[in-house]
Amino acid sequence: MLSDNPIAGPEADRYGFGTHAKILCDAISAADDLPLTIGVFGPWGMGKSSFMKVCEGLLKAHDVRTVWFNPWKYDQKDEIWHALIQTVLAEIAHDLEKRRQSGEETLRDRLTPALDTVRKLSRAAAWLLARRAAGPLTAGLLAPEDIDAVQTALTAPGMDTYLHVNRFEQDFRDVVDTYTDGGQLVLFIDDLDRCTPEAAITVLDSLKLFLGDGSCVFVLAMDYQIVAEAAAKRFDNEHTDGVRGRQYLEKLIHFPFHLPGVPFEALHRNLHDRVTALALTGSRELWELIEVAFAANPRRVRRFVNGLNHAALTLHQHSDAPGHERLLHAGTLLAFQIKHPDFFTALQNDPGVWARFDEAEFAKSELGGGDAELARNNPGARRLIAAVSSRRTGADFPPPPTPAVIRLLTEVLTVSGGAAPDEVMTRGE
Template sequence: MLLTDNPIQGADGDRYGFRAHADVLCAAIVATEDLPLTVGVFGPWGTGKSSFMKVCQDLLRKRSVPTVWFNPWKYDQKDEIWHALIQSVLTEIAQDLEERRLKGDLALRERMAGALERIRRLSQAAAWLLARRAAGPLTAGVVTADDVAAAQTALTEPGTETYLHVNRFEEDFKEVVATYTDGGRLVLFIDDLDRCTPDAAITVLDSLKLFLGEGACAFVLAMDYQVVAEAAARRFHSENPDEARGRQYLEKLIHFPYHLPGVSFESIVRHLQHKITDTRLAGSQELWELVEVAFEANPRRVRRFVNGLNLTAMSLRLNPDDPPSRRLLLHAGTLLALRMKHPGFFTALQSDPGVWTRFDDSEYFKTDLSGQDRALAAASPGVRRLLAAVSFRRSGFEFPDPPSPTEIRLLTQVLTVTGGPPNGAAATSSSAADGTPGEGPDHAA
C-alpha cells in the first residue's frame, strides 16, 4: 500500500482536526468589510497548508462564496506567472458568468454579457502586457492566439481607447468582481508560494497589489514564512540579503498572519496505523516512538516513512523460506528513518556497521565519542538522540539490540532501493536553483 502526497479535497476528508480552525478563519473572511484582504497561512513544509486551505475552500463554497485556486509553482518565468495568475482568475469568472448568462432572464443576460466583455478586454490587456511572449497557451480560452496578436497591434496604436484601458485594469477588475459576486467577495487561494523561485514568489505577491488590489477579494496565501521572507530579502539585496527587510515586506503585504495549527501526533497515528501492512508493526509502541522522535508531527514525512517501510517489508518477504522477523523490521524502520533524516550517518553505517553499537554504548555509558565517530556525530546533529530513543537499554520499551553487520548490510541494500532519496537529496533535486524547498505537493499539507 502506497500513500500519496495529495492534499485532502474538502472538509469531509479532514483527518487532522483542521475543520474547527478553518471554520473560524472562514467566518472572519466572510465578516471582513474592508477589502481587499490578504491572509498568510504560515507553516513549515509538510505540515498541512494545502489541505487546510482545501478545507477552507470547501467551507466557503458551502456558504456560496465564490473561490479560485491558483498554483504559481507551475510557471517558471516571472512574466508568465503574473499573466497566468490574472488569466486563471478571469477564466474561472468567465466560465461561471457564461453559465449564468445562458440560464438567466433578459436583464441578467445583458448584465452578464457586459461583464464578459469587460473580462475579455482585461484578458487582452494582460496579454498585451506580456509583450510578445507566448501568450496564447496561457489565456486558457478567454482570448485566442489571434486575439492576442490583434490586441498587440491595436493596443500599441497611440490614442486608442483600448490602450488607455491598460491603465484602468484595477478599476475594471473591481467591477467584474462586483458583478460576479453580486456585491459580495471573491476568495483567491494561492498555494505553494515557497516552492517557487524567489523572483516568481515575489512577482505573485506584487501582482496582487498591482493588478487586483482594488477588487472585493480575499487573498489566502500558503507559504513557509521564513522561505518567502528570505526570498523577499534577496529581492531587495541580492548580494547581502537583509532578513529584516524581507520580513517588513511581508508584514506590509499580509494583513492577517495565520499560523497553521499543529497536527497532533495522535491523529497521525490514528490515520496511518492501519496503513502499515505488517500487523506486528501497526500497533507497535516501539515503531510509533521511533516515528515521533524522527519526524515529530509532520504528516507528509510520516507518510513517506510509511511508504518506505511498507515497500521494505514487501521486499524482505520475497524469500518465503526466511520471512523477516519483527526485530529485523524494527531495525529496517530505524535505518529508514536514518536514511531520511541523517543520510551521512546512513552512508557511514554501510562502510562501518559497528558505528551503531559504538554510538549506543557512548550514549548509555556516558562516554565521549572519538576520532571519526565524533566528526560523524557533529555532521549529523540529532542522530545520537534518535539512536538513544530506539536503544534496547531504554526502559518501558522492547527495542532490539543493535543489528549485526550482516543485518545492516542486508537492510541498507534493500533500503537503497525502497527507501527513496534522503530528505536532503529530495530537496536538492526538486528545489529551485537558489535552494528553496520543493518536495512535491502537500498531502496533508
C-alpha cells in the same frame, strides 16, 4: 501505497482542521475592509494545502466565490504573473457566462458588460506579456493563434487595450463587485514555498499591482522562513540578516495564521492500519520511532509508511517474512534516510557508526574524530539513536544491527526510501 495529495474538502478532514478552518472562514466572511491578505504559515508537509481545501469547501457552502491557483506549475517569471491573472479572469468569465445564459433578461443585461470587461482585461494582460516576451496564453480566453495578433495589433497606439492596462485595478474591482454581487472573491494561492524565489515574489507583487483594488481576500500558503528568504534575496543583497525580506512580508500579510500542528494521535488513528508489515501490527516501538523522527508531519509519516511497506515486501522476497526486530531496524534506517540522508550514507560506508553512537549515548561520552563531525552535521541523529536504543528503559527496541544486516537493509532502502527532491530543497531543520 498512500498518496501525497491534499484532502479534497471538509468531508475528508482526517486531521482535525475543521474547527480552526471554521474560525478563519467566519473571520473572512465578516471582513469588510478589503482587500485582505492572509498568510497560512507552516513547515513543509504539515498540511497547508489540505487546510486550505477545507476552508475553500466551507466558503463555497456559504456561496462565497473562490479561485484556486498553483504558482509552482509555472517556471518563468513573466509566465507566472500572467497565469495568475488569466486564471482568475477565466474563472470569473466561466461563471459569468453560465449565469448570463441561464438567467432572466435583466440579469443578462447586468452581466454582459462585466463579461466584456473581463475579456478586455484578459487582452490587456496578454498585451503586457507580449510587450515583454511572447509566451503561452492560459485559460482559453485567448486562443493560441491570437498570439501574433496580440503582439501586433494590441501594441498599436490608441488601442483600447492600452487604456485597460492603465485602469486594470479599477476595472478588476468593478468586475469583482458584479461577479460576487457585492460580496467577496477569495483567491487561494498554494505552495508558494515550492516556487523559485523569483517566481514567489512575482506572485506577491502581482497581487498588489493588478488585483489589489478589488473586494478580494488572498489566502497564501507558505513556509514563512522560505518565502522571507526569497524576499531577502531581492532586498538584502548587501546584508545577511534578512530584515527587509521580513518587512516585505509583514507589510503584505495583513493577518498571519500559523497552522496548528496535527495531533500525533490523529496520524496514528488514520495510518496505523496502513502498515502492512504484519510483524509490526500494534508495535508501540514503531510509532515511538515515527513520533521521534517525524513528530506530526503528515507528509513525511505517509512517505515513511510507504517506504516501510515496500521494504517489508522486498525483504520477504529475500527470505521468510521479516520479524519484528528486522523491521524495526529497517524502519530506523528509513527514518535516517528521510531525515538525515548524510548519516544514512555514513552508515552505508561504515556500519559500525550506529553501535558507536549508541555506546556514546549510553555512556554519556563525547564522540571523537569523524563521528563527532558526523554528529555536528546531522543534528538530531544522535537523539534518534537514543530513542531506539535497546538500553532505554521502558521500551523494547532491539540492539544495533550487525554490519551485514545494515548492508542488506540499506541496499533494500536505496530502492524504496529516501526524501523527495522537494523535501530536500525545502527542508529547513
